Amino acid sequence: MSQRRSRPLLLKVWGQNACFTRPEMKVERVSYDVMTPSAARGILDAILWKPAIAWHITQIDVLKPIRWESVRRNEVGCVMSPRSNGFFVEKERQQRAGLFLRDVAYTVHAYFELVGGAGSADNVPKFEEMFARRIEKGQCFHRPYLGCREFAANFEPCIGKPPTPEPINKDLGWMLYDMHYGAEEPTPRFFRAFLEGGTLKVPPFDSEEVRG
């Protein structure tokens, strides 16, 4: 039987700002302290995704101290409906406050798995190589971002020994893992997150530690 699972892959990402929004405070946004697994998966998906593979996050290292910034800005408060004649943005303004992270950098530890979409020509080394080539060249399908589209992420390969995380120990409480689409309606899944020596260990999505 051929191999279904890639070796551990590392990626360094960083950016000026980030907002990994907490669901309970997503209107007046407040970020989680650390990148969530779903945000990390989003970044990997932006760089390489095919129907043949699914990404799994195993660990996130925090490379800079957690710093905050409070910003207030104008957004829009309604959604466009196909039945409406559109709306006038100036009338639908909503001021929203946000507590964002500032000057962040992370090492994402992940692997991918071949899934149902894999054909006979697909194999694990093929995608491993593709991933390595793409991050080397800085290629992506869409610009990866740190939680919100407006906070673009920079990325580079992590060659050799991964950088040392900041020595932060913190109980982060229940953190959003990702959405689960199997049930009748999409439901969020949560896991208990701890930062130990700047490292967030992420349990497998289908393990008992993940609730939802």
Added chain:
Amino acid sequence: MILQALVGYYRRISLERSFGVAPRGFEVKEIPFIITISKEGQFLGIDDTRDNAGKKGARKYVVPKSVKKSVNIAANLLWGTPAYVFGMPKPDETKAPEKLTQRAEKQRQSFISKIRETFSEPVTDRGVAAVLHFLEGSERNKVFGHPLWPEIQETGANLSFKVMGENILACQSDAVAMAIDSANQEAIGGRLQPCLVMGELDVPSRLHAPIRGVRGAQSSGANIVSFNLNAFNSYGKEQGYNAPVGAKAEHAYTTALNLLLAKDSRQRIQVGDATTVFWAEQAHKMEEWFADFFGELPADQSEQDNEAVRTLFLAPRMGAPPLEDDYTRFFVLGLAPNASRIAVRFWYEGTVGEVARNIKQHFNDCSIVHGPKERDYLSIFRLLVSTAQLGKAENIQPLLAGEMMKSILNGTPYPATLLSSAIRRIRAEQSKNDANGKPLQNVTYPRACLIKGVLVRNARYYDTGEKEVGMSLDRENANAGYLLGRLFAVLEKAQERANPGINATIRDRYYGAASSTPLTAFPHLLKLKNHHISKLESRGEAVNLEKQIGEIMAGVKDFPALLNLQDQGKFAIGYYHQREEFFKKRDARDGEEDHE
């Protein structure tokens, strides 16, 4: 993080004080008037629970949680306004009386049907049965003849019921609690989902209880967790289902936060536009002291005997363990209103030790030589108010206060605007007189504290390698700004000595120019100086002043054309230090004379 910490606080206080914290489905509310009825539902009287005829608010009761209303009619269970209880609206001149009465009648109907819906027929609870009997019969009309009634209708104050002989309100009985619980279960009937605060399975709350007491927010309360427009929804979910917070956690965090924000809370301070609350994981003295560090001190308490500051600095000397070693966790939450929602302005999570260490660092950074009548440590409020126009609290820049607090708690450099606003105030007030026409100081003690603090902190944080400004006059400091500040003080002194009792000194006209563009001001000032010194009667004094000027001038190579903001700050500190030095000398001289 925030909600978790609040739930933890709720657990703590519900153990510490068993009443005053409402159980699930209830809330604590001021009820000014209690209607007493007999078991048969006859009207007996009205109790006025207000202190001091309504000036200080009324007694608080645990009552069934209020229903959210905006324009709709929705009654609370067994308590409400006269409009709901009796169909008697609060008079409002802007609205037609018939409409008001019609609406009130509907409100009354809804009040009764709310009770009927909540309790199954026949109503077995004696208290509830008595209330129903009273409300549905003609007995209720007797209320309108009571001497308190006109006032009740005028104020639209909340009413509730008590049955004679019982020591609780009719809405506080066990039967009511059970009915509320089962009504909630039915109403929700929803799927269990893991609560994102506690992690346990629970029914997510659709709407969260409102948070009251955030300055500037609606008086009826606003929400932290709220999805009040459809742009905020995700995955087709509505309201609270967007963020599954279980009913238990929802009750716990809203109750805790409302308690922290309550009117008489000692754990709330206003920092700029952010209403700030703070609490510790376990009961801790820091909860009392924190307000003393940051808040406005009560008028009757002098800062000299500020217990908080004293403990911070003197604890080791008094044999108490230093606060810096305390690992009790401490939380600070700053909230600001935003259109019926509440936004988190800042959030701090640390230990009491860290807080103590950082606050102590702040006081050390800001301390500077001062006159004997001034206090050693000024509260942060006193410092900030010195940057405000007319010294008024409402003129403090709204964001400045919050940023300042954040930088103190985190031990990071003070906000950049702090230096510029202190310098701006100094220049704006260079020629201000008091009510008697005597000139007022512009580089005041609090401003000097602030500027010194900013400079010291920046120097440490960015490691500029420049010589720091110190507590008091530093003759070694060769910074051009600092030297020119000292020179300016000596020149002013020469003028004062030449013209004793003078009303306007060179500071009135030249402080701004001297501190920002020395090249344009100082040559002229030095010419004036020659004139002043020649007027002095005492030759000794003249020589002395010339010597001081010469000493300072030795360090000045050229007069710079411009001084940047940092150097303008150093100018202010140099000026302040030199002036304090003069006072010190004079005080010492005065002291000697006394001895003779």
